[in-house]
Amino acid sequence: MEWHDQLISWLGTFILITGFLTVIFRRFDNILTCYKFQSFALAFMTLIIAHQYGEAHLYGISLATFIVKFLLIPIWVMRVIVKIPGKLEDHASVGAAFSLFSAVALLLLSYIISRDILGINSEKVDDLAISLTLLLLGLYQMMTRRKAIIQMMGILFMENAITLAGITLAKGLPTVIEMGIIFDVLIGILVMITLVFRIQEAFDSIDTQNLKSLKG
């Protein structure tokens, strides 16, 4: 195998592990660290693919991914988080062991689906399966977590998964669309952080379970 492909499969494995770790971790800063490393690996992977296929616009996207997802978003979220009082430890509504077994089941499901879509002999089955797993894990986070801020991270992980699928399967989307997505994330985060703040102010907690209680 060529070193490009080898490095890409290692990075894919690394991204998958960070995805699994987000399911295990309970504290918000650990999950954010996972996101940081995952985004870094994603930016690095984009760089490798840009070099492998000589796609000039992917270099720009790699840089944008690095700046926005590795630097801007974590710093921004962290600055806001310190203003929310209380422990940011989140107990999911299901147990850790159950979550891990579900994660494996999701991986298996993604493999079956991607084999159906691409055919058994396609080289891209791994890439699609990893992206699909990350997408489902993000969704799983949003379903099982209670704290609004961690549900927000679920969306970020899903967005990472879509970017991953884009660069590995289609060698990147057109620059305008990629940049649009990145700005979309930035704006989305802004809106979501504001929303989290509003929830905190209205209910004195960011536990979404409390949203059910009626306010006069």
Next chain:
Amino acid sequence: MAIIELILKVAGLLIVSPLFQGLIKRLKGILQGRKGPPVLQPYRDLYKYYFKERVVSKEVTWVFHLAPLAAFSSIFIAGIMVPWVNRSEWGFFADLILFVYLLGIPRFMLALAGLDASGSFGGMSSSREMAVSALVEPALFLALLTLSLSSHSLRLDTIISSAKGIPFLTPPGFLAGLAFFIVVIAEVGRIPVDNPDTHLELTMIHEGMVLEYSGRQLGLLHFAHWIKQLTLVMLLFNGFAPFGLTMFTEATFAVAATCFALKLLIGAALLALTESLMVKMRLFQMMDLLGFSFVLSATSLIFVATGG
């Protein structure tokens, strides 16, 4: 030829496993800025246990007396299965599934023995051990199955001799190796999972089950534990990072024996290092770690099964 090999292996298991334990303890002592006990201390311990008086609770049944023997013998057979320096060894009974279950027998017997003496610590430790092994066993099995799937064989010797390059340096091999390393730590009862040096009632798992034993039986249980430790570390090396393996009859045997000594040193350093760097985990957090190891080995299995 095979009979000489067998005799050498049996003698090797008996002689090297206390040495390995001594090596780990010494290295751990040095890493923590102490002098550490002498490397030969485990032999002296065994000698001491042999002549020590035995105190047995009058409540116990035959299970209590059977457990050390059953634990020692099944671990000993499992120990013979794992090749050390040879590329192929005991192929006819070194079956992977048998190996996993031979490691399961001592767990079962010791959990029963822990309950049998009707001490409260024994029962508590038994239940903990069962909770840990419920997650460790599938992880161990799946990690070994990853290897077996890439060599299309369930025999440990075929798996080891047909490995192409070093499995640890490929993504699925890395995942399975990492999972297996966590399994090794959990199985030998070292620090993130269990603390071998303490008898603090709130934390002990393995020590709690053997708390009621004394004298020769305790010595036998410790001995079995050391053999298990050596066996698993050797399987970690020869399964995931095989180097310097040869046949018993070949001229390169001396090189292979040197590599074996090197593996012992690296393995001891690895265990001592993790034990010095990590802290003991809370019991409920530990489930996350062990579950993670299960996820890693399952992922690796899926990688191998689909990618080939």
